[in-house]
Amino acid sequence: MPELPEVETIRRQLEPRITGRTIVAATAHPSPKFATAPDAITHRFESVGRRGKYLIARLDRDRELIVHLGMTGVLRIADPDAPTDPYVRAHWTLDDGSALEFRDVRRFGRIAVLPAGEYRSLPTLHALGPEPLSDEFEPRAFHAALRASTRPVKTQLMSQRPVAGVGNIYADEALWRAGVHPAARRTTRPQSDRIHTAVRAVLTEAIARNGTTLRDYRTFDGDTGTNQHHLECYGRAGSPCLRCGSELRRSVIDQRGTTWCPQCQRRR
DNA sequence: ACTGTAACCTGCAGGC
DNA sequence: TGCCTGCAGGTTACAG
Numbered sequence: 098m099p100e101l102p103e104v105e106t107i108r109r110q111l112e113p114r115i116t117g118r119t120i121v122a123a124t125a126h127p128s129p130k131f132a133t134a135p136d137a138i139t140h141r142f143e144s145v146g147r148r149g150k151y152l153i154a155r156l157d158r159d160r161e162l163i164v165h166l167g168m169t170g171v172l173r174i175a176d177p178d179a180p181t182d183p184y185v186r187a188h189w190t191l192d193d194g195s196a197l198e199f200r201d202v203r204r205f206g207r208i209a210v211l212p213a214g215e216y217r218s219l220p221t222l223h224a225l226g227p228e229p230l231s232d233e234f235e236p237r238a239f240h241a242a243l244r245a246s247t248r249p250v251k252t253q254l255m256s257q258r259p260v261a262g263v264g265n266i267y268a269d270e271a272l273w274r275a276g277v278h279p280a281a282r283r284t285t286r287p288q289s290d291r292i293h294t295a296v297r298a299v300l301t302e303a304i305a306r307n308g309t310t311l312r313d314y315r316t317f318d319g320d321t322g323t324n325q326h327h328l329e330c331y332g333r334a335g336s337p338c339l340r341c342g343s344e345l346r347r348s349v350i351d352q353r354g355t356t357w358c359p360q361c362q363r364r365r
Numbered sequence: 366a367c368t369g370t371a372a373c374c375t376g377c378a379g380g381c
Numbered sequence: 382t383g384c385c386t387g388c389a390g391g392t393t394a395c396a397g
Contacts, residue, residue: 099390130373150391167391169375184375203374205391221392248368255391264390311390312377331390352370354388372394380386 099166101229101262102303103314103322104150107172110317112145114174115154115197122190128204134187136210137162149225149261159213163222167205169313173198202313226258229296234260240289250292251279252351260296265353266309266331271295272357273330278364279355280348302327330356 099107119141125134140156147153152172154162164172175188175196187199187208199208209219216223226242227233242259243250253259254268263271272279275291284292308314308322311332315321329339334347334356343360 103390165392167374168389201374202376203389203391205374207392219392246367257392266390309390314390353391368397370394370396373392376389378386378388381384 099170099308099314100150100264100267100303101147101300102267102306102324103308104147104152104166104262105304106308106322107166107317108145108147108152111152111154111172114317115142115191116144118142118191118193118195120189121192124188125208126186126204128186130204130206131186131199131208133210134162134189134199134208136160137189148222148228149257150264151219151222151225155213156210161211161213163207163209163211163219164199165207165219167201167203167207169203170199170201170206171313171315172317173200173315173319221257224258225261227260229260229262229300234293234297236290236293239293240284240286243284243289243292247282249280249282249350250277250284251355254292254296255351255353262300263296265355266311266328267296267299267303269331269356270299270329273362274299276361276363278362279350279357281364330358332356 120137123135123138125131140160143155143157145154152164156162175198184200184202185198186201189197239259243253246253251268254263271292274295277288277292303309303324306322306324307316309324310321334345336345338345338358338361341360343358345356345358348355
């Protein structure tokens with residue numbers, strides 16, 4: 098599901114709801130991806146942050162509860178009257194009697210309770226690039242990062258190294274907006290500058306619309322996002338390019354469906 | 366150290 | 382209706 102805008106939307110709603118609450122009980126699916134969720138018992142939420150697609154809740158006594166939503170992960174307040182949901186992978190009871198739960202049909206998500214900043218067990222987080230909406234995401238360094246590899250530019254964006262938080266939807270959106278072919282292997286400085294601008298714009302707009310709901314994603318409040326009604330490229334293969342009218346094409350890069358405009362996104 | 370590929374899971378839509 | 386195939390917001394392990 099969830100790329101940076103979806104995770105940020107969840108973070109903003111989640112933080113005021115759980116800050117100050119103490120976890121008094123917890124259960125988790127036995128998979129090592131979720132099994133450490135109960136390690137948070139007796140800890141209190143101090144804040145809820147985010148890095149890229151990772152939610153990082155600060156706990157007291159120097160611990161962090163990290164949640165990655167994978168493809169189908171949903172965080173929500175448990176409904177005590179709801180029938181048992183077999184896809185709930187973790188459940189934390191809070192000291193006000195409410196409960197937070199993590200539902201994840203495909204189990205691509207991940208939960209970790211770790212000493213603060215200890216990310217060696219999460220290699221992508223450990224080596225994560227700069228936050229795209231911060232000053233640390235800077236055009237010159239971004240260009241240098243892209244030039245450091247000869248992999249396709251879309252692959253690099255999705256690697257989370259040159260910039261954090263971009264996944265399949267927003268990679269296609271940003272590259273379309275920047276007019277750069279997703280399989281381009283050597284980006285010029287003007288191209289990387291356009292991608293830099295486009296990444297920021299696309300993510301900022303998506304956050305303002307509470308994210309993109311294709312199927313599973315819901316905000317913490319349980320609503321869908323609305324950015325799916327504003328996608329310019331992702332998922333539009335076979336339809337006319339909104340800029341030039343050419344038929345958008347579909348290919349596969351990095352085992353991921355990729356949409357691009359053969360006219361606006363030339364290879365160099 | 367880097368790169369490409371398979372693997373991890375389940376549900377759903379579409380074709381026959 | 383049922384079966385089969387392909388596809389889906391991601392990360393990680395592993396082989397070369």
